[in-house]
Amino acid sequence: MADPAGAIDALATMNQLLEQTIPRAHQMGVTFAELREGYVRAAVPFEGNGNHFGVVYAGVIFTLAEVLGGALHYATFDVSTHYPVVRSMNIEFLAPGKGPLSASASLDGTEIARIRTAAANGKVPFELVAEVVGEDGTLVARTRGDYQIRPYGT
């Protein structure tokens, strides 16, 4: 398997970090599947995550989308100086999740540059939109999260 820019190691590291930092997400089976500057994708199995309607429970879908922010921060910004927090999130449930789900989010180059520049002066808010899809591509949920990256010590 090709490994441009050490992407596989970053992914393995991020999955270890998830297990250590958010045990409940790890317990759900959430894993990062793709990770590079400005882009992250995570996945979750159906097993153990269903509800009485036979679909993936809302709180699992929320978690799958929410963890993207931290991973994107890790892959894109300076983790030695700044940490990410989620301030608020809106989640729309658009279709039932009837099997394994995948969620992805991205920031484009212009937005990354804006955040990096502003981060030198303190907290920087940014919005992250994530889409949660089923194996057949069905759009199951969309989230719009208000995140901040903050310098350590603030």
Next chain:
Amino acid sequence: MADPAGAIDALATMNQLLEQTIPRAHQMGVTFAELREGYVRAAVPFEGNGNHFGVVYAGVIFTLAEVLGGALHYATFDVSTHYPVVRSMNIEFLAPGKGPLSASASLDGTEIARIRTAAANGKVPFELVAEVVGEDGTLVARTRGDYQIRPYGT
């Protein structure tokens, strides 16, 4: 212990239902603490639900607030004819959750009457605002959920 209107049995039943219907929420330790027509309160322990910042993970707070809708439906509307679904939810994280958390939501009599009347004719949307607080009363999060009750078969 007094048990006006069989409230304790309703609570025990609802907690059994949660375990069966949303295993992930049960696994987090979410339990219903108060339940009556138009009012519900649930609680979650800190243990096992923290993240790397030493505060309750966002996905757990979301779940704690989200389950209120189903329980309120159970305690307030006709479960033999209608079921509740969550269409979208906004969650604001207002303060870190540094210990056990409690979340409550209510519908007033006018709103309950409106929903009951409208339910005879099909799906009825309603909004449920929940507040998540710490043991000292600190407001940790507020959610605003768009729910529907739907007649079975729709």
